[in-house]
Each structure stands twice: as C-alpha cells, then as structure tokens.
Amino acid sequence: MTASETLYERALKHIPWGTQTNAKRPILEYSGTMPYFIERAKGCRFWDVDGDEYIDYRLSLGPVILGYGYPSVDAAVKEQLEKGVLFSMASPVEIELAEAISRIVPSMEMVRFGKNGVDANASNLRIARAYSGKDKMIRCGYNGYHDWFSTGISGNGVPRSLADYVYEVRYGDVEQVESILKRDASSISCILSSPYDFNEDISGDYPRALRKLADEYGVILIFDEVLTGFRLSIGGAQEYFGVRPDLSSFAKAVANGFPLSVFGGKRKHMQKLNDFVITATYAGEALSIAAAIATLKVMEKEKVHEHIYKMGRRLMDGFTAIAKRVGVEVKIGGFPVASYFLFDYKDADKNKKLHVELNRELYKERVFVYDRWFMSFSHKEADIDLTLERFERALKKAVKD
Numbered sequence: 001m002t003a004s005e006t007l008y009e010r011a012l013k014h015i016p017w018g019t020q021t022n023a024k025r026p027i028l029e030y031s032g033t034m035p036y037f038i039e040r041a042k043g044c045r046f047w048d049v050d051g052d053e054y055i056d057y058r059l060s061l062g063p064v065i066l067g068y069g070y071p072s073v074d075a076a077v078k079e080q081l082e083k084g085v086l087f088s089m090a091s092p093v094e095i096e097l098a099e100a101i102s103r104i105v106p107s108m109e110m111v112r113f114g115k116n117g118v119d120a121n122a123s124n125l126r127i128a129r130a131y132s133g134k135d136k137m138i139r140c141g142y143n144g145y146h147d148w149f150s151t152g153i154s155g156n157g158v159p160r161s162l163a164d165y166v167y168e169v170r171y172g173d174v175e176q177v178e179s180i181l182k183r184d185a186s187s188i189s190c191i192l193s194s195p196y197d198f199n200e201d202i203s204g205d206y207p208r209a210l211r212k213l214a215d216e217y218g219v220i221l222i223f224d225e226v227l228t229g230f231r232l233s234i235g236g237a238q239e240y241f242g243v244r245p246d247l248s249s250f251a252k253a254v255a256n257g258f259p260l261s262v263f264g265g266k267r268k269h270m271q272k273l274n275d276f277v278i279t280a281t282y283a284g285e286a287l288s289i290a291a292a293i294a295t296l297k298v299m300e301k302e303k304v305h306e307h308i309y310k311m312g313r314r315l316m317d318g319f320t321a322i323a324k325r326v327g328v329e330v331k332i333g334g335f336p337v338a339s340y341f342l343f344d345y346k347d348a349d350k351n352k353k354l355h356v357e358l359n360r361e362l363y364k365e366r367v368f369v370y371d372r373w374f375m376s377f378s379h380k381e382a383d384i385d386l387t388l389e390r391f392e393r394a395l396k397k398a399v400k401d
Ligand SMILES: Cc1ncc(COP(=O)(O)O)c(C=O)c1O
Pocket: 115, 116, 117, 118, 119, 121, 142, 143, 144, 194, 224, 225, 226, 227, 251, 252
C-alpha cells in the first residue's frame, strides 16, 4: 500500500469522506495512481506523502493563482502574524483591502468579508431578500452547500418546503429565466448565477442577458464570481464581459489560497446591512486579509493575467498539436486561465472512459489535473513544455489501452 492509501484508511475512521472538501475525495477509479494526501507545495508543484513531485493544475481548486508559497504574499502574512491574527476590535487592514477591492472591481462600492464562497453567496442572498422584501430566488449552478442548494431532495437535511422559494435554472438558458420572471417576478428577489461556468460559450452573452432581464423585471442581479473572480481578469468576469451586477461574491483567487471571501456591490444594497445582522467571528481575520492585499498588489504590478493567459494558450496550442499527432477527436476550450481538454466521440461512455484513462496516465506522469487546467503565475514556459511532453506520452497510452 502507498502512504496515501494507508493514510486514507486511517482518515476514514474519524473523518467522513476522509477529507473536508468534496473535490479532494479520493476517487476509486484512480486508485493506485492518484495522490490522496499532499505534504507540501511550492510554485506550481506539490509533493505527496509518498514523496512524489507533481506539476499541479488543480491549484487547490482554483485559489492559488500566484503559485504556492508566493514570496511577497507569505512575507505579508508573516509580518501580520507578528502583529496578530484576530483582535478584539476591527483592524485597519480591513479598510485597506476594502478600498483596494472597490478600486479594482468598480461594482463593489461597499464590501464585507467572509471565509468561503458559501458564506459570500449566503450573505448576498440575504441582502437581496432584505432589500427587495421578496423571498424567492432564481439560482444556477453550484454556489455552495446552502439550504437552498439541492432543494426538493429527501434525505439531505434540507427542509422540503424550501423548494417553494427556489427556482433552479440551467446555465445559459435565458428563455427559462425569462419565463420564470414573467410568471413570478413580483415574488423574486434576485438572480444568483456565475457569469461563466467554464463551458464552451465564452461570448458573455449569458451574463449580459441576465443583466437585461434583471433590469426589465426589477430583480437584483448577483454574480457568483467565486471561481471567475480575479482569474478571468483582475476585475473578474464582470470586467472581462463588461457587465455590471448589483452584488457579487468573490473567494478563491483573492488571497492566493488563504481563506477569505468577499461579498458586496452597490451602496444602496449594502447599506441594508445597517438594518439586520450578518456577522462572523473570523470574518476580519487579519492574516488572510494581509494575504489578499499582497496578492492584489502583485496582480496590479506584475502583469499576472497577461502571463497566465500566455501560458494557458501555450498549453492549449500544445494540446491541439498533440491531439492531431496522436489522432484523437477532442474538444479543447474554455479560457486559457482555466481550460479543458475533453474527448469528443459520439459515444459518451467512450469519452468518459478515455478521460479516466488519460487522468490515470497523467498522474503516473506526475501531472495533476481533474477536469480544468488552472494556470498560475508560477507556471513558466519550461513547466508548460515539460507538461506537454508528459501529456503526449500519457495520451498515447490512454488511447492504446
Ligand atoms: C462558482 C462557485 N460558487 C461557490 C462555490 C463555493 O465556494 P466554497 O467552497 O469556498 O464555499 C464554489 C466552489 O467551488 C464555486 O465554484
């Protein structure tokens, strides 16, 4: 047994799933190849508990946009640690970060902080309900494990009655959103959706259509930018597509892996917070706030996005050339900062099987990815080229078996 497998057995005795995060659960299809536990990470690489070194394209599910252990971020955190982590009253770093975010993301006239994407979205929904006086919502995709996620399913701890308050829509289905608004806009507080879900449509038509519908029917538009924020561009998908939401949720890339989320938007909506309570003991935790300030400074000064797009394009171009050489039907797409490589045969089962085979071979080649290839500022040309070399070997083996 590998050290990963031994630890997994031990973890399962006291930790359901053996881990805290759904996407970090070991997948049996990959057993024997997937690193289950990671010991340390630096730059674009990590070392698992078996001592193997991987080039990482999962980047902790998105947050690590500068790379692991990025020097100026870690230095800012150490400096803050000397001063303190959590105080008995607010810390000035909260103001510094709020000002930086408002400058970088203009729709964020006022902001508050949290710890995860889940609490940022929950807070924005509360604000939308309180401001509008309406209880229902239209939601799309995964926004967190809230009570309003997975409604109407028995056995998951969500009160069945909540289904009456939630309209769940398919990403990109503007007609579906419009038909719901036509019927019930007078009860609907908001539309909560990611402005981009890393699919093939990179036109921005969907978030633009949502803006139009929200205005037409008088509902609040909330963008879930947990994954797109500070990644598609420094100002998120809203900057990239030129669409201004009323409220937004950010998390992942804002603090390069330190636990911080940000919610906020228009002053008139955010001032509603003076009338009721959204509060959390750790929301002003200063290490993560210092990390975010330092992360945003690097993004503003060092052409981070130019670099990650360039590296992402290099990777995608490489994929295209390799797929042609190996002779496989594939779909390569998304944004270079988080692209995908999928098999594209008519037979869906075959595509799935090949995807699993490819990932297994990639893990053996010490390249770590799942479905999206996240890019960081620490991935340099040599890392991409080495990845492509390994990728070609992995692809050839995956299609041969
Ligand atoms: C678009 C989106 N929204 C919200 C969340 C929830 O964020 P968190 O896991 O930080 O609570 C996720 C997590 O992957 C996400 O991708």
